[in-house]
Amino acid sequence: MAYIKIFDTTLRDGEQTPGVTLNTAEKVEIAKQLARLGVDIIEAGFPITSTGDFEAVSRIAKEVSGPTICALARTARADIERAAQALEGAERARIHVFTSGSKIHLEHMLRKTPEEVIEASVESVRLARQFTGDVEFSAQDCTRSELAFLYALYGAAIEAGATVINIPDTVGYGMPLEYAELIRNIRDNVPGAKEVDISTHCHDDLGLAVANSLAAIGAGATQVECTVNGIGERAGNTSLEEVVMALGTRRDVWGHETGINTRELYRTSRMVAMYTGVSVPPNKAVVGDNAFAHESGIHQDGVIKALETYEIMSAETVGRDAGVLVMGKHSGRRAFRKTLEELGYELDDEKVNVLFKQFKDLCDRKQKVTSEDIRALIDAETARVPQTYELMSVQFQSGTGMIPVATVRLKTDTGIYEEAATGDGPVDAVYRALERVAGLPLKLESYEIRSVGSGKDALGEVSIRASQGERLVHGRGLSTDVIEASAQAYVDVLNKFAAGIGKASAQQVATP
Numbered sequence: 001m002a003y004i005k006i007f008d009t010t011l012r013d014g015e016q017t018p019g020v021t022l023n024t025a026e027k028v029e030i031a032k033q034l035a036r037l038g039v040d041i042i043e044a045g046f047p048i049t050s051t052g053d054f055e056a057v058s059r060i061a062k063e064v065s066g067p068t069i070c071a072l073a074r075t076a077r078a079d080i081e082r083a084a085q086a087l088e089g090a091e092r093a094r095i096h097v098f099t100s101g102s103k104i105h106l107e108h109m110l111r112k113t114p115e116e117v118i119e120a121s122v123e124s125v126r127l128a129r130q131f132t133g134d135v136e137f138s139a140q141d142c143t144r145s146e147l148a149f150l151y152a153l154y155g156a157a158i159e160a161g162a163t164v165i166n167i168p169d170t171v172g173y174g175m176p177l178e179y180a181e182l183i184r185n186i187r188d189n190v191p192g193a194k195e196v197d198i199s200t201h202c203h204d205d206l207g208l209a210v211a212n213s214l215a216a217i218g219a220g221a222t223q224v225e226c227t228v229n230g231i232g233e234r235a236g237n238t239s240l241e242e243v244v245m246a247l248g249t250r251r252d253v254w255g256h257e258t259g260i261n262t263r264e265l266y267r268t269s270r271m272v273a274m275y276t277g278v279s280v281p282p283n284k285a286v287v288g289d290n291a292f293a294h295e296s297g298i299h300q301d302g303v304i305k306a307l308e309t310y311e312i313m314s315a316e317t318v319g320r321d322a323g324v325l326v327m328g329k330h331s332g333r334r335a336f337r338k339t340l341e342e343l344g345y346e347l348d349d350e351k352v353n354v355l356f357k358q359f360k361d362l363c364d365r366k367q368k369v370t371s372e373d374i375r376a377l378i379d380a381e382t383a384r385v386p387q388t389y390e391l392m393s394v395q396f397q398s399g400t401g402m403i404p405v406a407t408v409r410l411k412t413d414t415g416i417y418e419e420a421a422t423g424d425g426p427v428d429a430v431y432r433a434l435e436r437v438a439g440l441p442l443k444l445e446s447y448e449i450r451s452v453g454s455g456k457d458a459l460g461e462v463s464i465r466a467s468q469g470e471r472l473v474h475g476r477g478l479s480t481d482v483i484e485a486s487a488q489a490y491v492d493v494l495n496k497f498a499a500g501i502g503k504a505s506a507q508q509v510a511t512p
């Protein structure tokens, strides 16, 4: 079993995410959280970049204890001296010197010969060693570099004093088997490589950053560079939470351990998402909203019976609330009943079946059905009286410059009846049409509408009070369509009058 060092570069490569800038206070807060999380190394910044970056590294070096604090530098004296200056006061300091390894970078970007690159690297590593005994050396673009040059370059860097050699897949070009082979080759062919830490630094251009990092660990790498939520340049870096949970959940495969307190993973992810403004996609492994949510009936039935049927790790392990059942159109009766119980309702099978049907109908009309929606369905159902009148359909037309007109269709014991009427507004037109069908003049005493849940497909709940003579009745309707909810409330009133419910003495409702 090996100990895999977690090198977090959220504050350096993570901040290279297009559009992201963190201020010093935010960086210090994140660094403190990374220390609580238990990362081994925090790459706090690239101090030559700006005064702000220098200050952030400087404060983190002085204020954050536990992890080694690292600063990035090109193979340039000014970069290295600035990095060393920023790291003053750190409990443990590392300077990370980088150059490039590929022909493409040497010819087009650095415009240096291989010999010049080796010479600058050796000088820079030596200079960095004058400030700290912990020097990491990287050559960008290793996966597109010639092996012979990499052997010479890394060999020279180790000889000059590098204590960690990092093998970046800078452009996310490597394939897992190929990248593992590269790590193995460097380990076996670079003099001194077995005496230093070999590190991975992968980008996610082809969605393989985590897979490549794991493959490298399998080939002998002992340090993984990664970022919280996988943020970083272009498509981002290896996601810290994914690589850590892959190592932990499949210890049977990898046989390694990390120093990460996984219970801090979710909180760290939330903090980074909040400060960077880069939100986590819902389907993101480990920290996404849906990572421990179960929506379909068969899965829900499984996890209610035993969590391990559909969960390979528990939500609590990564610091989240237990897996949740998301009620939606794919949910089944078992999950629905469990949700009712959690909401505090104990209902018999018959009621559950009626509600389940209403719930499924609602799911067809509404994107997200919330607990509040379910509660509203239960309230409406439990307050239900015998259905003398059943609303079959309601249609209306209204608009600027036209008189609203509504057509309603009601079913009773004696048949189906339809009437149309105009009104001052669509609800008034609907109520007049209903009044005609029922043949029962009612006085509307009050009308209230409120939204249940949020969003444009929230349910509208309409409550009305209507009287006939001395009798006063309260009716309720619930629908994603507020006019339909208004009609339902009126029909509820009609049914209550028909059932003899009301404040005053019973009075027969006219049959249409």
Ligand SMILES: CC(=O)SCCNC(=O)CCNC(=O)[C@H](O)C(C)(C)COP(=O)(O)OP(=O)(O)OC[C@H]1O[C@@H](n2cnc3c(N)ncnc32)[C@H](O)[C@@H]1OP(=O)(O)O
Residues within 6 Å of the ligand: 013, 016, 046, 048, 049, 050, 074, 075, 076, 098, 099, 100, 109, 110, 111, 140, 170, 233
């Ligand atoms: C793969 C990575 O993530 S690498 C890190 C990327 N991060 C950043 O670039 C941080 C933000 N960068 C910056 O603020 C600026 O680019 C600075 C301050 C670093 C440099 O700014 P400038 O001096 O204006 O240079 P500019 O950015 O235009 O060009 C980069 C220069 O660095 C050189 N360079 C690039 N990498 C290296 C290296 N590893 N070692 C030495 N020189 C290098 C380039 O060849 C180029 O030199 P040139 O101007 O002589 O052609």
Ligand SMILES: CC(C)C(=O)C(=O)O
Residues within 6 Å of the ligand: 013, 098, 138, 139, 140, 141, 166, 168, 169, 170, 171, 201, 203
């Ligand atoms: C500085 C190096 C390690 C880097 O960020 C890369 O190659 O992607």
